[in-house]
Amino acid sequence: MHKISALALLTLSASMPVLAQSQSNLTVYGILDAAVRTQSGLTAGYAGAPNRTSVVNSGVGPTSRWGLRGQEDLGDGLKATFNLESTLGVDAGSSGSAAGFFDRAAVLGLAGNWGAVTAGRQNTLVADAVIPTDPIGMRFAGLNPNIQVTSLTGHRLGIEYGATNTNAASNRVNNSVKYSGTFGGLTARAMYSFGESAVSSTRQDSKGLGLNYTVGGIVVTSAYTQFHDANGLELDAASIGGAWSTGNLRLMLNYGRNQGDTTGTTQTTNKVLSLGANYAFNSQWSLNGGYYKVDRERTGLNDDGFTRLIGFLDYSLSRRTKLFLEMDTTKWKGNYQGAGNKARSSGLSLGVTHSF
Template identity: 25%
Template sequence: MKLRSMTVAALLACSGGAFAQSSVTLYGVADVNLEYVNHVGAIPSAANQFNRGPSNDVYRMNSGGFSGSRWGIRGTEDLGNGLKAMFVLENGFNVDTGTLQQGGRMFGRQAFVGLQQAGIGQISLGRQYASMFEALANFAPAAYATQYEPTVLMTGPNFRQDNTIKYTGQFGPVTALAHYSFGVGLALPQTVGIATPIGGNGENPGQARRDSAYGAAVAYQGGGFGVTVGYDQWNPTIGTSSGTVRKAAVGASYSFGSLAKIMGGYRWGQNKNAGDVVIQRDDFYWIGANYQVTPAIGLTLEYNYDNVKSLYGDTHVANPWQIALIANYAFSKRTDLYLSTAYAKNAGLMMESLATVYANSLSLGNNYVLANGQSNMLGVSLGIRHKF
């Protein structure tokens, strides 16, 4: 339930006794599912000598399949003359265990405050989504569904960034975004093929580049047609210096009324180590569609393919691909039942591999690492989602 009853009027300390309107809204999603996955190995780490281990079938309960489970508070205050103050605090949690996500952060999904000016745009400061990630959301068929969507491979593991100043402008059908992070706050541990951990807490005295990031994107949505283009760069700590992770993407979509939408895109990627040597280069493609069979039944189909040019010196990597299908049945506007299934080749589900530094498995707590001797993985889940 949207708690719009929390709306109040606040008295401004200014001549004339003018009033400013304030509103605070509580919102959220509770999403849980039962899942089967085959050919599951172990996350490579120092504890297991970086060995992915034997194949296992896994049966488990997960939090977040169609959407990440969350609750949040957002609010605005009208300051007059088209100026508003605003904030968002959003928490990620696990329905199956009641624990926090995003490494135990209280508001790990989003936490920012800022100002909006009509006709100019919004400036916000705090933990926020990267510009390219936000712009591509309307061009990903599964809309970044927590289960099986290869979001990390598409946009990078740094899609949420600490210490970020961000501009958002809405000009009719055009949205413009740009951001800069003083310290992303993402650390990926050492794993197979990587000599040292990647990333850190950022904001290093005397080394402003380390763990900083920036990017920009522009999106157009009008008349059933949409297109976007974006760029993202992260400069993670590697040893005592920093590397360079660059991604650029373009996406397009077309809607056939309210019943169907097709979309796809291309993402260029290049990673360099602290010595400015290319350690990863790939071209990622996706295509898919949404179809509303009836007012209650919706279908989503998505295909992903990654052309790996080079990965830590290996130029003959088997290119991973994945196909996924989601069917959901809406009992109401707020509650639905869903069935998700995906098949991945030459990688685990979510196209999890060394190319993603196993970031999905590390952050979700659900292992999608492909076991030794296996080349494919199948997953099926049945879940329920309630929005409030």
């Protein structure tokens, strides 16, 4: 069914270009990323392991995806906007995820001088806030702590907080309404996701606020989001960060924290401190690296966590295609990686990214 749906949408967009351009400026876009990788102490899914593995993975660079987006001018500065986006797995030819076919975005909205309102499945404000300040530019989703932990893409709590279609992630929520407005250098954001539960309006809902400030080469981001599960357990998440750009250099710093009720009497708290830099030597070569420190506290259990270094050397073949060499090393603390697995992990990847 997923393949049929994708084929139908692509056929429609290809066979009706004039209509699409005149009415809604339809754009088909995407990113394809694939890498050959050798690693020690990690599985193909980047969990702890006792040995060395070699894999072909998609998303060592940016997450592979495809989507449809566009807008229609309604007059007087008002526009209708839409976006549908699905994860791609280049290594296995897959599309979508357990969360749905258009797992990354399915939104419809209105935009004007007053800002924009969108409704559907979309990023939480915490997930939005960390994008400008992540040290490696939100690459390597499976290993990046700001994606996995700060943005709650892999919270490891085993509970569906918010209406997300999965008990593994809370970075995107269904049934949501989001407002974003920029006034000068200040951007204010607010979001609410209806749990749509017959039991209570506070079951599987989420709500958040965010504030960004941009001046010159400086950007400061912040956001807070609160979630509930089907039984009323609460998960609170926050992120604050900053980035500074001058010439070919960009420096990034971010701090994320979340705390989730795992039962009526137990909690798990995660803290992520990250910092890094990106330097472009010229129009083709650039170097990007990030340091991440993750600390976890759990009721009745010993504290644990890890520190991780991730670096990329990029070579642009064209505006849309680049080669990259990625290196990473992880030092686990307190058996976070699991019993019997290596106390240190490392990896080396050689890949290519193409945007369309």
